[in-house]
Amino acid sequence: MNKITIVVVGKIKEKFWQTAIEEYAKRLKPYAVLNFVEIKAESFSNQNKKQAQIIENQSLIKVLEKYNNQNIYLLAEAGQEFDSLKFAKFIENKSELVLVIGGALGWAEEIKQKYPQSISLSQLTMPHEMARVVLLEQIYRAVSISKGKEYHY
Helix, strand or coil: CEEEEEEEECCCCCHHHHHHHHHHHHHHCCCEEEEEEEECCCCCCCCCHHHHHHHHHHHHHHHHCCCCHHHEEEEEEEEECCCHHHHHHHHHCCCEEEEEECCCCCCCHHHHHHCCCEECCCCCCCCHHHHHHHHHHHHHHHHHHHCCCCCCC
16 A cells, blocks of 8 residues: 655635545545545745745754655646656655645755656646645545546546
8 A cells, every 4th residue: 555645835715625635545445545635835936035034944854853854746847748647657656755835936946956756737837736736636546546447548
C-alpha cells in the first residue's frame, strides 16, 4: 500500500473543493495511506510578495526535512509530465511519496534547488484547491489502473 503525503500551502476555502477532496480521499482509502499537511499561506501585497514567498518556502522546507528527499516532488507547470498509464507506473513504484503544492506565489529558487524533482499536472496555472482535487483524482486513477479497476478507459 502506498503512503502518500500531500503538503500544501493554504487552506481550502470553498466547501465544494472540500467535498471533492473528501470523496477522492475516501475512494483512495483501500489503496493508499493519505496524509495532508497544510502550511499557512502568507498574506502579501505588491510590496512584499518576495518576502511572503520566502517565508512560505522556509515553512515548507522545515516540514519537508522530515522526509526522504528522493520521494519529494514539487508540483510545477514545468515539471515532468505523465499520461495516466505512466503516472500509474510511477505511483506503483513508490512506496512513499511526498507531493508538494505551492502557494499563490510559487516556488522560490531555494526550494527548487533543494528539491529539484517536480511533476506537472498541467502547463496551466490553477488555484491550489483545484490542484488538490486534480492531483487526488489522478492518484485515484493511477491506483485504479494498477489494481485493474474499471475506472480508466
